[in-house]
Amino acid sequence: MRIPRSHPRYVSLKTRESLVAANREGVVVLEGLIAHGRGEAWDYLLGEETSAPALVAEKAAAAFLLAAKNPVISVNGNVAALATRQVARLAAAIPAKVEVNLFHRTDARVRQITRLLQNAGVKDVLGPRPNARIPGLASQRARTHRAGTYSADVVLVPLEDGDRAEALTKMGKVVISVDLNPLSRTTQAAAVPIVDELTRALTEVERFVRDLKRDRPEAARVRREYDRARNLAAVFGFLRWRLAGLVTTTKKPRPRQTKR
Amino acid sequence: MRIPRSHPRYVSLKTRESLVAANREGVVVLEGLIAHGRGEAWDYLLGEETSAPALVAEKAAAAFLLAAKNPVISVNGNVAALATRQVARLAAAIPAKVEVNLFHRTDARVRQITRLLQNAGVKDVLGPRPNARIPGLASQRARTHRAGTYSADVVLVPLEDGDRAEALTKMGKVVISVDLNPLSRTTQAAAVPIVDELTRALTEVERFVRDLKRDRPEAARVRREYDRARNLAAVFGFLRWRLAGLVTTTKKPRPRQTKR
Numbered sequence: 001m002r003i004p005r006s007h008p009r010y011v012s013l014k015t016r017e018s019l020v021a022a023n024r025e026g027v028v029v030l031e032g033l034i035a036h037g038r039g040e041a042w043d044y045l046l047g048e049e050t051s052a053p054a055l056v057a058e059k060a061a062a063a064f065l066l067a068a069k070n071p072v073i074s075v076n077g078n079v080a081a082l083a084t085r086q087v088a089r090l091a092a093a094i095p096a097k098v099e100v101n102l103f104h105r106t107d108a109r110v111r112q113i114t115r116l117l118q119n120a121g122v123k124d125v126l127g128p129r130p131n132a133r134i135p136g137l138a139s140q141r142a143r144t145h146r147a148g149t150y151s152a153d154v155v156l157v158p159l160e161d162g163d164r165a166e167a168l169t170k171m172g173k174v175v176i177s178v179d180l181n182p183l184s185r186t187t188q189a190a191a192v193p194i195v196d197e198l199t200r201a202l203t204e205v206e207r208f209v210r211d212l213k214r215d216r217p218e219a220a221r222v223r224r225e226y227d228r229a230r231n232l233a234a235v236f237g238f239l240r241w242r243l244a245g246l247v248t249t250t251k252k253p254r255p256r257q258t259k260r
Numbered sequence: 261m262r263i264p265r266s267h268p269r270y271v272s273l274k275t276r277e278s279l280v281a282a283n284r285e286g287v288v289v290l291e292g293l294i295a296h297g298r299g300e301a302w303d304y305l306l307g308e309e310t311s312a313p314a315l316v317a318e319k320a321a322a323a324f325l326l327a328a329k330n331p332v333i334s335v336n337g338n339v340a341a342l343a344t345r346q347v348a349r350l351a352a353a354i355p356a357k358v359e360v361n362l363f364h365r366t367d368a369r370v371r372q373i374t375r376l377l378q379n380a381g382v383k384d385v386l387g388p389r390p391n392a393r394i395p396g397l398a399s400q401r402a403r404t405h406r407a408g409t410y411s412a413d414v415v416l417v418p419l420e421d422g423d424r425a426e427a428l429t430k431m432g433k434v435v436i437s438v439d440l441n442p443l444s445r446t447t448q449a450a451a452v453p454i455v456d457e458l459t460r461a462l463t464e465v466e467r468f469v470r471d472l473k474r475d476r477p478e479a480a481r482v483r484r485e486y487d488r489a490r491n492l493a494a495v496f497g498f499l500r501w502r503l504a505g506l507v508t509t510t511k512k513p514r515p516r517q518t519k520r
Binding site for chain 2: 019020023030031033034035036037038039040041042044055151181183222236239244245250
């Protein structure tokens with residue numbers, strides 16, 4: 001089906017199309033399509049724009065990534081399908097390593113996503129042959145790279161699953177999540193939870209990285225003053241305000257009565 | 261992966277599994293998986309229970325279905341994957357015809373879903389060989405049955421797309437939707453929008469059908485007094501109340517500062 005550019009849901013429908021295509025190519029798993037749907041609903045509720053609280057978290061994320069000794073960006077199937085370009089730009093700006101981490105891990109998928117990232121310009125992809133394990137996770141999901149996530153002090157985990165986000169937090173890392181669900185276990189586990197759509201979030205974090213690189217005192221101030229509990233409360237406040245505005249005022253004709 | 265019954269997300273994960281399996285069998289399309297994800301997010305927000313306003317809409321739906329001359333229940337791929345049993349019981353209770361209506365229509369899928377419905381005990385399935393068209397819809401999506409949706413006065417359209425819900429409303433039918441998104445075009449177009457999860461909604465409507473069959477004056481009262489605008493406002497009120505209760509009070513340790 002051709003979607004006209006004028007369609008009010010154009011961006012959302014095109015994104016959906018590319019995920020469906022990425023599933024056919026083996027990059028995105030079926031569970032990834034369902035997960036994307038959940039994100040769509042939250043983003044719809046959020047107004048499909050970066051909220052003020054999300055922007056605050058994105059600035060904090062940039063500040064923590066800039067101060068890291070070994071920052072790592074984690075990439076799974078959905079991230080690869082939606083944002084290789086944004087990942088490449090952000091990794092170059094920080095600079096950070098990029099590691100492929102798949103919930104449904106197969107060697108073929110790791111190789112394919114590694115290739116997608118390289119094609120997008122990521123220099124240093126940690127993909128095949130993981131050589132370390134994250135404690136407390138089941139077999140395939142624990143696999144990681146010693147030089148990457150395993151030894152990272154700050155990890156950016158977009159669209160991460162809750163178990164993994166919790167395990168990384170337990171390892172003492174500063175976990176930065178990108179997840180549209182403000183109630184998810186990932187959001188709850190992260191030290192810096194970003195409640196925003198993936199491509200918007202990565203673009204904003206990159207912009208803040210470039211800004212804060214030139215203003216180290218401001219970066220230090222942001223790290224000092226960022227308050228995750230207050231930030232999440234602001235996210236919920238924003239959602240409640242959105243819902244209040246969305247109450248429909250449409251009046252429809254009453255259903256006609258029919259007699260049997 | 262085996263999901264233990266004790267898992268806090270057991271029902272949701274099992275439902276997800278059956279949709280993924282139904283996709284592999286060709287019953288559910290990839291877009292249907294994304295749509296299910298959207299529903300999951302809304303249901304999570306609603307608390308995964310039938311709300312009081314949903315119950316009111318379900319009772320109204322039962323009252324209008326009972327008063328119909330030609331009530332029809334429309335079934336698509338996701339409905340077939342999730343609720344053939346509930347559709348069969350509801351269709352028998354009213355009684356109503358059941359028609360297969362697919363957004364991504366192929367003869368093979370129509371035959372497969374017809375078979376699933378028959379196996380679940382639906383006597384009268386309108387599936388293959390549609391012989392009428394819904395005005396204002398593109399080719400495959402317009403196809404319908406003269407004895408079914410085309411001539412129906414009341415149609416129950418669970419998980420329907422917005423264009424079709426609007427087209428059916430324009431034909432003068434009483435459209436009853438089941439859709440977890442209170443903002444969707446389907447919900448906006450329907451005369452009786454039910455904002456609830458599919459299997460819960462069909463079960464409740466069936467229960468009300470059995471009750472109201474024995475109390476026709478009450479059924480008439482419900483049809484007279486149901487107020488869709490007030491009901492939808494109550495749905496939004498309920499959502500705002502849920503969100504207010506969900507504001508997290510979790511205090512997490514501040515991210516440690518690292519120096520580069």
